[in-house]
Amino acid sequence: MPLTRKAYRAAILHSIADPAEEGIEASYEYFADGLLVIENGQISAVGHAGDLLPTLPADIDITHYQDALITPGLIDTHIHLPQTGMVGAYGEQLLDWLNTYTFPCESQFADKAHAEEVADIFIKELLRNGTTTALVFGSVHPQSVNAFFEAAEKLDLRMIAGKVMMDRNAPDYLTDTAESGYQQSKALIERWHGKGRLHYAVTPRFAPTSTPEQLALAGQLLGEYPDLYLQTHISENKQEIEWVKALFPERNGYLDVYDHYKLLGERSVFAHGVHLCDEECARLAETGSAVAFCPTSNLFLGSGLFNLPMAEKHKLNVGLGTDVGGGTSFSLLQTLNEAYKVMQLQGARLSPFKSLYLATLGGARALRLEDKIGTLQPGTEADFLVLDYNATPLLSYRLKQAKDIAETLFVLMTLGDDRTVMQTYAAGQLVHQR
Structure with missing residues (x-):
C-alpha cells in the first residue's frame, strides 16, 4: 500500500494533561500557526508550521484553513x-x-x-x-x-x-x-x-x-x-x-x-x-x-x-x-456550555481548558483509549476537527474581540454548535463536510 501523507495548516490546540492535576498552563499545546501531518490514518507530526514545513517533501498535499482551529475529535x-x-x-x-x-x-x-x-x-x-x-x-x-x-x-x-x-x-x-x-x-x-x-x-x-x-x-x-x-x-x-x-x-x-x-x-x-x-x-x-x-x-x-x-x-x-x-x-460544544453553568450554580469555575480536556483527552482516559485518541500526539489516530471561527455572524464578530486562545476557546464552547464544525476527520479520512 502506498504511503499517503497529507498536512493541515491552521491554528491547532489539544489537551495533553488534566488541568486539575498539572495546572492550566501545562495542560495544553497551542500553535497559532500550526501544522498537522497525517500518514496512513495516524498523526505523524504536530507543531509550528515554520518548524515542520522545511522537513516535509515539496510535493506534499497541504490544506490551509483561514480563521479556523484544529482540535482532536x-x-x-x-x-x-x-x-x-x-x-x-x-x-x-x-x-x-x-x-x-x-x-x-x-x-x-x-x-x-x-x-x-x-x-x-x-x-x-x-x-x-x-x-x-x-x-x-x-x-x-x-x-x-x-x-x-x-x-x-x-x-x-x-x-x-x-x-x-x-x-x-x-x-x-x-x-x-x-x-x-x-x-x-x-x-x-x-x-x-x-x-x-x-x-x-x-x-x-x-x-x-x-x-x-x-x-x-x-x-x-x-x-x-x-x-x-x-x-x-x-x-x-x-x-x-x-x-x-x-x-x-x-x-x-x-x-x-x-x-x-x-x-x-x-x-x-x-x-x-x-x-x-x-x-x-x-x-x-x-x-x-x-x-x-x-x-x-x-x-x-x-x-x-x-x-x-x-x-x-x-x-x-x-x-x-x-x-x-x-x-x-x-453537540459536545453545547454540552460544555451547560457544564459551565452547572459549575457556576455550585460556586465552582470550569476553565475552557478543563472543558477541552473533558471533551477530548478526559473522555479518552475514561475509556482507556488515550494511547489512540483524545490528543493530536504523534502516533495517535487521526481523528480531528476543523472549527470555523466565522460559522455564524455573531460568532465571527465575537471572536474578533477575543484577546487570546483561552477566550477564543470559551466563546466557541458558549456560542458554538454543529454549525461551527466545518470538517470532521476519522482515521485521516474526511467523514463530514459542512
Whole structure:
C-alpha cells in the first residue's frame, strides 16, 4: 500500500494533561500557526508550521484553513442511539420519562429496517457535531447494535456500543431474560468486539431493570472476554436511588449493587453520578471506573448538579456525555456550555481548558483509549476537527474581540454548535463536510 501523507495548516490546540492535576498552563499545546501531518490514518507530526514545513517533501498535499482551529475529535461517553427520535420530549423527570417516552420509542428497534435508518441518522449527527468516538447504548434488540456497528465500520470510526440488558420493571415488549440477554450479548461480542476500531460494552440499563441473575451474568461476561467495556447508569435521580434501595435492601447503596456483581473496573463507565457521595467517588476511583458527566440531560430532566470538584479530589476519571435523548443536543460544544453553568450554580469555575480536556483527552482516559485518541500526539489516530471561527455572524464578530486562545476557546464552547464544525476527520479520512 502506498504511503499517503497529507498536512493541515491552521491554528491547532489539544489537551495533553488534566488541568486539575498539572495546572492550566501545562495542560495544553497551542500553535497559532500550526501544522498537522497525517500518514496512513495516524498523526505523524504536530507543531509550528515554520518548524515542520522545511522537513516535509515539496510535493506534499497541504490544506490551509483561514480563521479556523484544529482540535482532536470530540468524545461522547454516554448517548442512546434509540432515543434519537424523542429528543426534547416534554415535561417529565427520569422514571416517568422512561415509561412515557423512552420505552415506546425503543420498542421500534425490533424492526431491522428502522434500526438501520436511525443508525444512519445518528452517526451523521455525531459527525456533524464533531463527535468521532461515542459510548453508545443500543436498545434491548441485538439489531440495534448490529445496525450501528455496520454503519460505523463503513466509515472506520472508533466506536463502542452494547445491547441493553433489561429483564424486569419494563414493559413486556421490551424485556429480555437473564439468559437471553447473556447469549445475545455474547453473540454480539463474538461478532464485533475488537473488529477494526469497534469495541463492545456490556450494557445493563440500570440496577432497577435487571434481576440479580442478570447482573451476575453481566459480571460473568466481563470475566470471559478481555478489554470489554461496561456501561450503565448510577445515581441520576433521587427517586431512582430510593427505588434501588428498595429493590436491593441487602446492599450498602447504589454503587454497592454494581460492585457486588463485579461490574466496576478500568473500562466501566457510569453515567450521571449526580448524587454520589465521597465514599462512592473514592471506590470508583480505586477500581479505575469512570463517570460520564451529562449536564444537558441533568438540567433537562431536573436530576441535579454533578459535583466535578469532588470527582477531581478523588482523581476519578470523568468524561462528558450528551445523553441524547435525555440530553437535548448531539453537540459536545453545547454540552460544555451547560457544564459551565452547572459549575457556576455550585460556586465552582470550569476553565475552557478543563472543558477541552473533558471533551477530548478526559473522555479518552475514561475509556482507556488515550494511547489512540483524545490528543493530536504523534502516533495517535487521526481523528480531528476543523472549527470555523466565522460559522455564524455573531460568532465571527465575537471572536474578533477575543484577546487570546483561552477566550477564543470559551466563546466557541458558549456560542458554538454543529454549525461551527466545518470538517470532521476519522482515521485521516474526511467523514463530514459542512
